[in-house]
Amino acid sequence: MTAVEDIGYGAQFDGWYDRIFPKDAHAEATARALAALHPDTAAGTLEFGVGTGRIAVPLSRETGPVVGVDSSAPMLAGLAAEAAAQGAPVTGVHADVRTYAEDRTYGLVYCICSVLGLITDPDDQRRTVRRAAALLAPGGRLVVETHNRPAVHALHEGRAQATFFTPYPDPGTGLQSHAVLLGPDLWQCHQIWFEADGSTRVGSEVVRLLTPDEVDAYAEDAGLTPTARWSDWNATPYDPRSPLFVTVYERGADA
Numbered sequence: 001m002t003a004v005e006d007i008g009y010g011a012q013f014d015g016w017y018d019r020i021f022p023k024d025a026h027a028e029a030t031a032r033a034l035a036a037l038h039p040d041t042a043a044g045t046l047e048f049g050v051g052t053g054r055i056a057v058p059l060s061r062e063t064g065p066v067v068g069v070d071s072s073a074p075m076l077a078g079l080a081a082e083a084a085a086q087g088a089p090v091t092g093v094h095a096d097v098r099t100y101a102e103d104r105t106y107g108l109v110y111c112i113c114s115v116l117g118l119i120t121d122p123d124d125q126r127r128t129v130r131r132a133a134a135l136l137a138p139g140g141r142l143v144v145e146t147h148n149r150p151a152v153h154a155l156h157e158g159r160a161q162a163t164f165f166t167p168y169p170d171p172g173t174g175l176q177s178h179a180v181l182l183g184p185d186l187w188q189c190h191q192i193w194f195e196a197d198g199s200t201r202v203g204s205e206v207v208r209l210l211t212p213d214e215v216d217a218y219a220e221d222a223g224l225t226p227t228a229r230w231s232d233w234n235a236t237p238y239d240p241r242s243p244l245f246v247t248v249y250e251r252g253a254d255a
Contacts, residue, residue: 004071004094004095004096005071005096006071006072006073007071007118009072009118009205010051010070010071010072010073010074010075011072011074012203012204012205013203014074014075014078015201016193016201016203017051017052017075017078018052018054018078019168019173019193019195020175020191020193021051021054021113022054023053023054023057023058023082027054027055027058028058029233029234030055030112030233031055031058031059031061031062032058032062033233033234033235034055034059034062034108034110034143035059035062035063037108037141037143037248038062038063038107038108038141039107039108039139039140039141040107040137040139040140041062041063041064041107042064042107043105043106043107043108043137043140044065044067044104044105044106044107044108044137045059045060045063045064045065045066045067045106045107045108045109045110046066046067046068046069046106046108046109046110046135047059047066047067047068047069047109047110047111047112048069048097048100048109048110048111048115048116048128048132049069049070049097049111049112049113049115049118050066050068050069050070050075050076050079050090050092051068051070051072051075051078051079051113052075052078052079052082053068053078053079053082053083053088053090053092054113055110055112055113056068056079056088056090057079057082057083057086057088057090060088060089060090061088063108064089065089065090065091066088066089066090066091067090067091067093067106068090068091068092068093069092069093069095069097069100070092070093070094070095071094071095071096071097073094076092076093076094079092080092097111097115097119097128097131097132098119098124098127098128098131099127099131100131100135101131101134101135102135105135105136105137105140106135106136106137106140107136107137107139107140107141108140108141108142108143109132109135109136109140109141109142109143110142110143110144110145111128111132111142111143111144111145112143112144112145112146112246113145114145114146114147114207114244115146116128116129116144116146116210116215117146117147117207117208117209117210118205118206118207118208119208120186120206120207120208121208122208122214125208125210125218126218126221129142129144129215129218129219129221129222129224130218130221130222132222133219133222133223133224133249133251134222136224136251137251138251138252138253138254139250139251139252139253140250140251141227141248141249141250141251142219142224142248142249142250142251143246143247143248143249144215144219144246144247144249145244145245145246145247146210146215146244146245147187147207147209147210147243147244148209148210148211148212148240148242148243148244148245149184149185149209149210149211150211150240150241151240151241151242151243151244152181152187152209152243153181153209154241155179155243156179156181160180160181161178161179161180161181162179163176163177163178163179164176164177164179165177170196171196172194172195172196172197173193173194173195173196174193174194175191175192175193175194176191176192176194177189177190177191177192178190178192182206185208185209185210186206186207186208186209187206187207187208187209188204188205188206188207189204189205189206189207190202190203190204191203191204191205212229212238212245212247215247216247219247219249223251223252224249224250224251225249225250225252226247226248226249227248227249227250228247228248229245229246229247229248230245230246231244231245231246232244232246233246
């Protein structure tokens, strides 16, 4: 059995990932938006980069069983615990999204929360989108959400380095991000999480920043057609100043 290559993201954020990305009303709203985009729930649902099930678990209440692929064993352990606690029909698979294959297809495949950006080689990003497209049933949809390069550049205001603090709803908690632009498309963020008891956790990540045109090119190369693009899950029209963008692609019914 071939070992699964893992960048170590899940191991770094194990135990506090759910503090940064809580299973809250926003996650529920994202799941409802994805469910509304599903062309045929009976055709199945697949997530690339499932993490601890922040989206897959609530989505499974709307669509039925969800299969979630992730390269991180700690993330998948968190998913298994969450799915069991919620009685959710979500199955985790330890695999590499760049090469993942099955003998079946799905009505909806989604790759969100900048999972595509965490794959920092453009050829591997293209491979990932091809894999997702190959797993789509005729008439199926791929949904991608990732960081928006021009907006992140604007956030830095011409500086290579910048620091941001995001307060969280729980009193005394928040996330401090020390961000560095390593070039035109690579963005390194050192994250410091502050708990109310004074404890901190530290993790680092590198994202390859994308533009809508680049993701469109990957998808069109894989035989998909873009059908919608937004700045958020509320279907707000795309704005280059939005830190993230969401795009919906479709596979032809005769593909």
